[in-house]
Amino acid sequence: MKLSYLFISIIPVISTYQFDPNGYVIFCLCMGRFGNQADHFLGSMSFAKNLNRTLVVPPFRTFKNVPYSEWFKFEELDKYHRVISAEDFMTFIAPEYWKEDNRIGFCWSYEPIQDCRMKEGNPMQNFWTELGVDKFTKSVNFPLSFSDYELWKSKFPADKYPVLAFRGAPASYPIKKDDRINQRYIVWSDSIISEVDSLIKKFFDDEKYIGIHLRNGIDWSNACRDVDGYDNYMSSPQCLDDSNKKVTKELCFPSVELVLQKLEYVLLEKLNGNVKNVYVATDKNPMIQEIKEYFIQRDLELNIIHHDPWLPIIDLAILAKSDFFIGNCVSSFSAFVVRDRNINKKPSAFWGFD
Numbered sequence: 001m002k003l004s005y006l007f008i009s010i011i012p013v014i015s016t017y018q019f020d021p022n023g024y025v026i027f028c029l030c031m032g033r034f035g036n037q038a039d040h041f042l043g044s045m046s047f048a049k050n051l052n053r054t055l056v057v058p059p060f061r062t063f064k065n066v067p068y069s070e071w072f073k074f075e076e077l078d079k080y081h082r083v084i085s086a087e088d089f090m091t092f093i094a095p096e097y098w099k100e101d102n103r104i105g106f107c108w109s110y111e112p113i114q115d116c117r118m119k120e121g122n123p124m125q126n127f128w129t130e131l132g133v134d135k136f137t138k139s140v141n142f143p144l145s146f147s148d149y150e151l152w153k154s155k156f157p158a159d160k161y162p163v164l165a166f167r168g169a170p171a172s173y174p175i176k177k178d179d180r181i182n183q184r185y186i187v188w189s190d191s192i193i194s195e196v197d198s199l200i201k202k203f204f205d206d207e208k209y210i211g212i213h214l215r216n217g218i219d220w221s222n223a224c225r226d227v228d229g230y231d232n233y234m235s236s237p238q239c240l241d242d243s244n245k246k247v248t249k250e251l252c253f254p255s256v257e258l259v260l261q262k263l264e265y266v267l268l269e270k271l272n273g274n275v276k277n278v279y280v281a282t283d284k285n286p287m288i289q290e291i292k293e294y295f296i297q298r299d300l301e302l303n304i305i306h307h308d309p310w311l312p313i314i315d316l317a318i319l320a321k322s323d324f325f326i327g328n329c330v331s332s333f334s335a336f337v338v339r340d341r342n343i344n345k346k347p348s349a350f351w352g353f354d
């Protein structure tokens with residue numbers, strides 16, 4: 001045999017992916033911005049694991065699909081359950097096992113024959129198009145809760161339905177209490193960490209700093225208008241769960257005075273005036289002048305940074321690394337930071353909540 005022939009024949013096409021006979025779960029993180037998407041992702045991890053299907057890890061959604069591994073370490077997810085990135089799923093699995101002419105969309109409905117409209121609306125259409133999914137060929141409706149795992153297994157077995165493709169995430173918002181711990185497997189990517197570490201060095205020269213999240217845009221002011229007395233609202237279970245308190249206006253949209261007083265309590269009493277650096281993340285008003293003047297009157301000159309990064313994920317990582325964090329209990333953005341900190345045993349507090 002000629003050597004050249006031998007060479008060609010022993011170079012295999014390497015794909016590390018074998019088809020999983022227990023099937024796949026694929027879905028769009030189509031609700032809201034990063035905080036909501038993270039809640040949904042953590043819940044979907046539990047769904048896939050309990051159905052013992054491979055989790056197809058979707059890209060996050062900004063104005064485009066952002067592959068999971070740009071922000072987080074993909075291989076950490078493997079420690080929780082079998083995963084494949086949506087991009088690899090489309091390249092290595094879909095051509096053979098999820099063919100274009102047989103792509104079923106699943107959606108929740110009591111009506112048995114609703115069209116799931118998998119690709120209608122924003123960002124659903126772009127999400128699937130960017131992944132290379134042109135169309136869905138059929139709809140299947142289910143009136144099942146996402147936590148009825150046994151019913152899912154019996155009604156939609158993997159041999160008949162190898163791929164469960166959902167219009168939205170198979171999870172609830174806000175996140176269920178038991179799913180919060182899944183964040184242990186959501187670990188910042190090396191590129192995010194190195195960017196964030198150099199920013200922290202630049203801003204604070206490696207001194208201690210406190211991170212605060214001020215959610216105070218106009219949409220939030222509207223959202224918080226009539227919430228007094230609610231049992232829960234959006235991400236509020238994160239602080240109200242283990243109390244017998246209810247949602248208040250101040251919990252949702254703290255006044256300027258409340259923010260200053262809480263900050264005073266944390267900086268001067270809890271941290272004994274030893275921390276002089278403040279990192280502010282906000283969607284609207286960073287309150288820099290108000291905070292500076294308030295503390296000058298109390299003989300504390302603060303170094304206040306409002307970086308306002310193009311990518312909110314940078315804010316999240318800097319807040320997660322802070323020495324103390326004060327967040328908004330109702331916000332899913334704050335909730336992501338607090339879960340990360342709880343896992344890393346770092347202290348957090350909330351505006352309007354003791």
Ligand SMILES: *[C@@H]1O[C@H](CO)[C@@H](O)[C@H](O)[C@H]1NC(C)=O
Nearest residue numbers: 020021022023051052053082
């Ligand atoms: C879960 O799925 C994997 C991979 O298909 C399989 O090896 C394993 O036996 C399954 N576990 C159970 C409990 O069915």
